[in-house]
Amino acid sequence: MIPILVLGEALVDEFHDGAVAGGAPFNVARSLAALGAPVRFISRIGVDDAAGRLVLDSAARFGLAVDGIQRDAARATGRVSVHEDVGGSHRFEIHADAAWDHLEAPAADDAGIVYFGSLAQRHVVSRAAIRAAVKRVRRPSGPSLLDLNLRPGTDTSELAAEALMLADWVKLNEDELGCLLAWFEPTLPALMARFALQGLVLTRGAAGYSLHGEQGRLLATGEGVAQPDFVDSVGAGDGFTALLLAGLSLGRDLGATLQLGNRYAAMICGVRGPLPTDPAALTPWREALHALPAEDAQP
Template sequence: MTASANAPVLALLGEALVDRLPSGPVAAGAPLNAARHLHALGCEPLLVSRINPADEAGAQVLAAVVGAGLRPDGLQFDAQHPTGTVDVVMTGSAHRFVIQPNVAWDFIDADLALRAVDAAPPALVYFGSLAQRHPVGREAIRRVAGRPGALRYLDLNLREGVGDQLALDTLAMADWVKVNDEELDTVLRWSGAADVAALMVSYRLQRLIVTRGPEGYASFGPQGALLAEGPGVPVPHLVDTVGAGDAFSACLLAAHLQGKAWAPALALANRFAAALCGQAGASPSDPASFYPPWQAALAALPSRPEGAP
C-alpha cells in the first residue's frame, strides 16, 4: 500500500538528519521518521527540511527520502552548512541524543518552505520544537504553521537547546499537542499551570495526547476532559525506544486523516509504536514485511461519527 494521488496531504517541518547509532548511521529526525510511516500507511506527506547534498549525511538523507517514496520537493539544499547528525548513546534499551549545532536544518528558508507548502496546501501541519532552536529555522516554521486553514499538530520533542520560553511559545502555535509524560511534567512546571485542564485552557489547545511508555497513553479534549486512555503494550523483544513517539504520531495522524474514530486510532498508534520498539532505530529494517499488518489494521478501524473532530 502506498499513498495515492488523492491521499490527504500534510506538511512535516523540521529536522532531517543522520542518527549515528551503535549499529551504524541511519537517516532520521522526527519529521522524516513520521513522514516515512505516514507514506507507508497511505498518506501523502510533504517533508520540509534542509540538507547539504554534497556531504555523506546529506546523501544518506536524500537516498532515504527517495527510497521511501516521499515527495522530494520540500527538501532544501544548503552548500554552506553540514547536514545534521546526532550521536545516539545507548544504555541498555534507553538512549540519549548528542545533537550537533549550526547544521543545515537550522537554516530552513521560510520563502522556499512556503512555496513548497502552497503548491499543495495541506490539511495538517506537523512541527516540533528542536528545529526552532535557531532564529532562521524558527521563522520558517512559524510562518508556515501560521498559515490559515490547516490543523496544527505539535510533537513537542524537548531536546537539548530547547528552553522554557521556546517550548511555551511553540505550544501557543498548536491546535493539537503530543508530549510524553516527562515532557508534560516539564511543561506544567514551566508554564505554571496547575494541571492539564489549566494548561489546555491557557494555550487554547483542542487536544493533548500524552504517551506514557510502558504505562500506555491518555488523550484530553478542550478544558482538559479525558477523551480516551489505554494501557501499555508489552514488547517481548525490546531493542530500543528510538523513534517510538514519532511512530505513535504518524499512525494517529494517518488514522485521523483517513476519517477513523479517535479512541481506536489511539489504541492502534500505541500498538504500532510498541512494535517499532522491537526494531533497532526509528524505522523498520524490513518495511515490506513490517507495514502490511498495520496497513490492514488501519483500514479496519471504524470511521468516526459524522461531525466528530
C-alpha cells in the same frame, strides 16, 4: 483524505553499530508515506554528503517525495550521536549548526493538517520559517500538531510558550508535561485553556497513552503493549504520532486509531532505529489503518 504538511529536521542517528536516517519529523513523514497518507515533508540537508545521501535513500525506499527537502551548500546534513544505556534507554547528542537549522519557509501549501516540532526551532532561521509556514497553512479541516521535544537548546519556557500558541494539539511525554505544568499552570485543564489547546496526547512509554480534549477532558486511554524482542525505543513516539495523523487525515475512528498507534509504537521498539529496514514490514499496518471504521476524529 486531508493533506498533511510535516516540517522539521532530517538527520542521521549514529549508533555504536552504524548510522540510520532519523529526526522526529522525518520519522513521522516516512511512516505517513508508507501508511498511505498524503504527506509533504519540508526539511534541509547538505548538498552532497554521506548523511544526506542516507536521508534521500531512506525517503525513496518509504515512498516519501523529496521535492520539499532543500539543499544547503554551506552546511552539512544533521547528525545525532545516540548514547545507549543499560536497559535500552538512550541519550541524544545533537550536533550544532546543521543544514536543518537554516530551513527556508516553503511556498503556500494546501495542507489541512500541520505537524511541527520544537527541536527544529532551536535556530532563529528555522524558527522563523516554521512559524511562518504553520501560520500560513492552517485550515479548518485539520489541526496543527506540535511535537514537544524538550532537548538541550530548546528546553525553555519561552520557546515552548511560543510554539504552543501556534498549536491546536500537542503531543508530549510525562517529563515534558511536568515542565509545562511547572512553567505555566499547575493543572492540565488550566494549561490547555491557557493555550486554547483542542487536544493533548500524552505518551507514557511502556505505560501506554492518554488523549485529552478541551479543558483537559479525558477522551481515550490505553495501556502499554509489551515488546518481547526489545531493541531500542528510538522513534516509538514518532510512530505513534504518525498513526494518529494518518487516522485524522483518513477520517478514522479516533479511539481505534490510537490503539493501533500504540501497537505500532511497540513494533518500532523491536527494530534498530525509528523504522524497519524493509518498508514492506509496514504493509500490514497500512492495511489495518485503512480498515479502521470511519468517524469524525476531532475531539
